[in-house]
Amino acid sequence: MPFNQTDDGNGIARNHSMPFPNKFITAEAYERMIEICRRSLPEEACGVLATTGGGAGEAVSTTNAPARIDTVIPIANCHPMAKNSFRFCPEDWIDAYYSMQKNRQQLVGFFHSHPATPPLPSTRDLNGLLWTTASAAKGRLSYWIISLRQPLEPKAAAYEIAGNRFIPLMLA
Ligand SMILES: [Zn+2]
16 A cells, blocks of 8 residues: 655645755655644544565664664544644554554654644644554654644754653654
């Protein structure tokens, strides 16, 4: 399934630059993440970030660096107040999990959007994401928030969770 294809030719202007080094997320994956978030407006989008690295015996997390994201899988937002909250729809989450297995990809993070607020984690975000720390991820997980407060100038920020807190990821 073409989860990691970009959505070219859809008429959306690409007037934002890729603010993260390519070794942490590919430009294609970044564009796709932004596009998924735009399409979900005015509701929050959410989904899974994965890496195809790790094939052919290559370990994804031999270093402490986060794995490079090259795959973005949208997951439907089942939260009853989806304009300012998100919750993975279980069927989509299961589908994403099996898709990653089938394509030999590894879960490396999650993303969601903030349609009208800055890319800063909320208390609801922390509560909603703490369960992921118990998931089967092998390396470090990153948590990405895309702010569409200015839709033509999306702002993204990446975090990891340590204890019960979000810590900004240093991706420079
Ligand atoms: Zn949030």
